[in-house]
Amino acid sequence: MATITLKVNNVVRRVEVEDNEILLDVLREKLHVKSVKAACWRGECGLCTVMLNGKPVKSCLVLAVEADGSEIVTAEGLSGRPGELAPIQKAFIEHAALQCGFCTPAFVVVAHYLLTKTRGKVEREEVKEYLSGLICRCTGYKQIIDAVMDARKHYGGEG
Amino acid sequence: MSSPYITLPEFKYLRPKTLDEALAILDRYGEDAKIMAGGVALLSFMKERLIEAKYVVDIKGVRELHYIRFSEGDGLRIGATVTFSEIEDYILQRGLVQRFRALYQGIKKLSDPVLRNRSTLAGNVVEALPIVDGPCLLSVFDSELKIVSSSGSRVVSVSEFISDEGFIDLKPNEIVVEIHIKDPPKGFVSTFRKYNPVTEFSMVSVGMSAIREGGRDLRDVRCVLCAATPKPVRLRRFEDLVSRVSDLRSSIDELLSSVESEAAGFIQDDPYASREFKLHIAKMLILDSLKELRSL
């Protein structure tokens, strides 16, 4: 048992964890951050993706103890302002880039990172490749990719 | 690959700050301790109950293992905790894509971009499953692993590190601390081909390198067949033949039959593809690689 400190969506949280607890479970069950989902628990579906110290990682394969002192951002904290949407989230709505919505928090996190990292200068094929670590079973991806392409202009690229 | 569990078994987490500390832990706990770098493979296997560990030794806190360096003549040196994403970015930013082309291509196709933010080349090589690409990529180049224990260090080539059956030459008290990819000679060209249309992992991969000197002729061809084989396999007869070929068209049959005779013995059926089909794909990837190297 160890006490770890995480900054989650701009709020500092302290929590006791066992060595064998994964970050995903601690976020969801102990800190009640439900904007992180999961569907495979072994790094394949990508639905547990969170920003960990500025990079997207699959939190089902991260130990909670090793994240001590880290900063974590999820879909609900993406814009940096509670209740407000990041441009990619607005684009997802406009393009109806979601159906059941279970994968959506992970997709917006990864897409936001890619657009930020590339300052919106990214081609369709790169977007597809970058999102291929995540599974969406409902949409068929096209509207998701369209939303990302459309949101480029808000990150410094061309629309 | 079918455990129903989603939580990890119990273990003690250790986070050494120095390499010496890490080695001391291994000396103390032996087989009961497992090194974790990115953790992608280790934690997956532990969830699957395929690996047991009483102690998980996280070396991400060992700062001396987190580096990536390039120098002319020496090549790339990559510390054990460097992630694939970091290698990818480094190669791109330092303008080394052409020099380490096969490596760069292979990393871009390895697992997925989000996992690559955690997974490490060293971890991938130690995992050494035929279907992961790390060992294959290193085999295209002259690459060595630096391995240390409390009693000293040694350097082994990738091909020595993985046995013919796919077992790795690493004692419980040792850590792979560095991967050294030697600077390729002038005129060196390389490419990597991966075929995985039915699963997330490679069914067949081929890495190829050569020295180009004017025209389309290649010499010192190196051809590595992976994924379908228990470890990366150099097709030396093919390499030898192809380096001497003057008229490609009339030699195709001979080249392919050399591939067949050298590779066939290593390839097995599995539920995803027959041995025969894998061999066919291996030939296609080899021809494709050859075609590409000749046109670079």
Next chain:
Amino acid sequence: MDKPHSGGEYRYIGKRIPPLDAYEKVLGAAEYTFDLEIPGMFHVKLVHSEYAHARIKSIDYSKAIRVPGVVSVITGRDIPYRVGIYVGDRDLLAIDKVLWIGHPVAAVVAENLRAAEKAAELIEVEYDPLEPVFSVEEALRENAPILHENLDKYRRLPAFNPKPGTNIANYFKLVKGDIDKGFAEADTIVRGRFKLPYISHAYMEPQVVIAWYRYSGDIEIWSSAQSPFAVRSLLSLSLDIPAGKIKVNVPYIGGGFGGKAGLGWEALAAMISRHVGFKPVKLMLSRAEQFKSAPVVPGMVAEAEMGLSRDGRIVAYRAKFLFDSGAFADYTVNISRTAGYACAGSYDIPNILCESYAVYTNKVPTTALRGFGHPENHFVLEHMIDMAARELDQDPVKIRSRNLLKPGVSTTGTGVRLREDAGNPQLVLERISDLLDWTTPEVDPERPWVIRSKGIALSVKGPSQPPNASSSAIVKFNEDASVDVMVGTSNFGQGTVTGLAMMVAEAFGIPLEKVHVKPLRSTDASPYTWQTVGSRGLFTDGLALLEAIEDAKRKIKKIASQALKVDEDHLEIADGKVYVVGKPWISIPLEKIVMGYQFPDGTSVGGPVIGVGRHIAGLTTYLDPETGQGNPTIFYTFGGTGVEVEINILTGEIKVLKAVQVYDIGKAINPLLLEGQAIGGFVMGMSRALYERIIFDEFGSVANPNFSFYYVARAKDAPDNYLIEFVETPQMDGPLGSRGVGENVMISVPVAIANAIYRATGVSIKELPITPERLVKAIREQRPDLFEQAFKAYIDSMV
């Protein structure tokens, strides 16, 4: 529905409106059962059989129960119930006998999942192995081991026909005309044998349920279930508890695709809750359990024969479908029935004999998937037509056109005159053909070993539901004249909720923001609907809602009539107001009416306005047990798929370059969300065509229970180029003339791809998935010349 009097254009209907629940979803704020917690709840982990067929000798959980945090271990003998929607063949935990590898034999209950999983590993079960059967052929053999000895004792609905003493869970026969005479008259006969693998729904939110059996005997359930009312009724039937004492709550659902229809793990969780002292428990499956223990999608083998006249008329069609149900056939009996009665697809065939079986084997149990029965029978039928076209040297589009059902004229396979307003299949076919540029030859490829080709397949689909399936809706006004819309349909992102909200906003002329649709939250607070399946949601719940709207309008007009002293039939409602017809300057805003009207002197009339509506299937019937004749469905949606693909002859890789989707849905209420269905359905169908299969090892165990080895389409595989069109032939009794489409969009995708391969190469692929190996092998067998030519071209490109 009345169009608003100003302009006569719809304000919302037909517009591209983003899903109303999108805001919550992009923030990750939408709550799923997966996210719910109840203070003090326990976690359940299942223990699974390691044998495909065996008697349980003993279960030793003495070590497990000592793990700190473990509360209890439960086995099948503690709760010997059987459940199921159509045939009650499922146990909650194995009772005495296990029927497949993955069959739950025990449940560990603990304070957290880590403790439960640790304990589950320590449970030791001793078995007496029995001989297993792994294929339908083996299972149908005489003297085959029998899985369900008590098949005759199971509860079942009258539409189904099991054969006690065998492994046949259901047998269905469709007989139309005289099949022997039909074949005798045929000039040409084509034959084929087809095979589909077991697949997984691969919805993202796993099956998860929270159950709380209370001291009072009431049961409360929270479940990721498509059909809360079916869960309630089946719990009631199976556990012998009055329906009124059961409450089922369903928040957002993370995908279902039919796999969360009927009953899931609710009964097991409820009984565990009681067993551990009336405490809430949560049972959630891991992904491996989704593949090995939860119902998946049946495999099928089929044989078919089609007889045609020289001029391309189909004169006889015979097919036999064998569905591999696995160990429980609960829902799969209806898959076999549906495949049988709908076997003739969109065509007018005079002589038909279709037989369909659901057969028990010692494999993972199976259930419904999007369009069930139809992807299977269309894979057979629509490829047979292309085979016939080639045999007769006719164009596949023309031969389809010649045989299509004619609304108002033709008789369907089940012997019903196709209603005049059923849609326009000819126009659908024409539009697919035009959009695909069917008659223009493919562009010459730069690489001669890669060829391009086009394929077409049609589909028709209606809900496969009991003849008395019903729905209801409530429209309840609030004081600001906003509306709470209560419907029983569940929300897994299909767009129904948004469509229903648009209908209400349109009807009262109020802003969409003032319509609050509450898709089912709980069975005690929401109006009833049978299930959210079969593409029926917007149709049946929409009709109930329109009736509720009319009811509310009547009540509003009645109040307004008193307020304005004008006859009710001189009033109309638009733009959020009640107007006097012909005198639009006389009106009252809805806000002043919907809670009752108050005159200036303080007196008042009316009261809060609540509209109520309902729908029942009505004229659908049971099908005749001997011939399958009857009226099975409330609508038929005609549609189809066209594809242009690129095929690498040498590596077997297939890439979809263009996808055409055309459906006659009567009225496109929200084209944006409809396109979402058409695209999502296409990719699901493509994934099924090219990648998906559950692989069983020699012991009957699933070899690939994960997304690494069970590959589903990812973003990099997704086509970009879609041409989607909705034909609008109104159905007179559909909501605003519309029909359902959520399933149809994937039905013809796999066969359209197979047909494209066939068109360019003449290589017929009758087995899914069309893996590269299967394709290359088929090409080398059926067209060695093509392969040699491609290889030679490739070598030429090298030098």
